[in-house]
Amino acid sequence: GQQLNQSPQSMFIQEGEDVSMNCTSSSIFNTWLWYKQDPGEGPVLLIALYKAGELTSNGRLTAQFGITRKDSFLNISASIPSDVGIYFCAGRVQGAQKLVFGQGTRLTINP
Amino acid sequence: NAGVTQTPKFRVLKTGQSMTLLCAQDMNHEYMYWYRQDPGMGLRLIHYSVGEGTTAKGEVPDGYNVSRLKKQNFLLGLESAAPSQTSVYFCASSSGTGGTVPYEQYFGPGTRLTVT
Numbered sequence: 001g002q003q004l005n006q007s008p009q010s011m012f013i014q015e016g017e018d019v020s021m022n023c024t025s026s027s028i029f030n031t032w033l034w035y036k037q038d039p040g041e042g043p044v045l046l047i048a049l050y051k052a053g054e055l056t057s058n059g060r061l062t063a064q065f066g067i068t069r070k071d072s073f074l075n076i077s078a079s080i081p082s083d084v085g086i087y088f089c090a091g092r093v094q095g096a097q098k099l100v101f102g103q104g105t106r107l108t109i110n111p
Numbered sequence: 112n113a114g115v116t117q118t119p120k121f122r123v124l125k126t127g128q129s130m131t132l133l134c135a136q137d138m139n140h141e142y143m144y145w146y147r148q149d150p151g152m153g154l155r156l157i158h159y160s161v162g163e164g165t166t167a168k169g170e171v172p173d174g175y176n177v178s179r180l181k182k183q184n185f186l187l188g189l190e191s192a193a194p195s196q197t198s199v200y201f202c203a204s205s206s207g208t209g210g211t212v213p214y215e216q217y218f219g220p221g222t223r224l225t226v227t
Contacts, residue, residue: 031214033214033215033216035218040221041220041221042115042201042203042218042219042220042221043154043201043218044218045215045216045217048212048215088153088154090216092214097142097159097161097167097207098144098156098159098169099214099216101153101154102153103151103152103153104153
């Protein structure tokens with residue numbers, strides 16, 4: 001089945017730094033989604049992407065749907081302590097009724 | 112509008128016991144999903160449903176059963192719990208092909224299950 005490779009697995013940064021993470025797939029995806037999970041909570045949808053090349057922002061977060069349709073990127077600018085958590089990418093291939101999730105990127109911020 | 116709710120929040124079972132986890136959504140979504148999350152494993156799909164009365168197997172269905180008798184509810188059953196089923200279980204829903212954003216999944220808060 002489809003697999004998503006999400007990197008990096010973890011990040012340790014200073015408050016105020018910018019963050020970049022990405023997901024790559026061996027399959028072509030029609031949809032890319034980015035979620036954030038706080039400790040003890042369920043994942044929350046941050047950004048949804050539906051077209052190759054699409055660039056979408058949500059506050060300090062910006063995500064892009066790769067031109068090849070096999071990857072996606074999430075950037076966080078000027079990180080703050082509440083950005084701490086696990087970020088998941090998820091993708092959907094044409095015709096599928098379910099998503100494939102990446103393994104997650106754990107973000108830790110030093111104040 | 113509560114979104115997706117899960118009952119119970121925590122549960123401890125002994126090996127061999129059975130239990131049912133309840134997921135409810137008030138968004139009139141067609142699709143519902145059950146995932147388990149283990150450390151370092153991300154989210155793995157157990158079973159899903161694309162409409163009332165339908166169910167389908169996901170990535171890790173063994174040891175679980177599901178039912179979708181009502182559109183708003185999706186039940187996950189463990190007939191004979193095993194320690195390997197210790198995990199955090201998440202339910203999610205999406206509007207399905209009849210909606211404008213059919214595949215955006217919205218998650219519940221999770222159920223933390225320990226099997227001893």
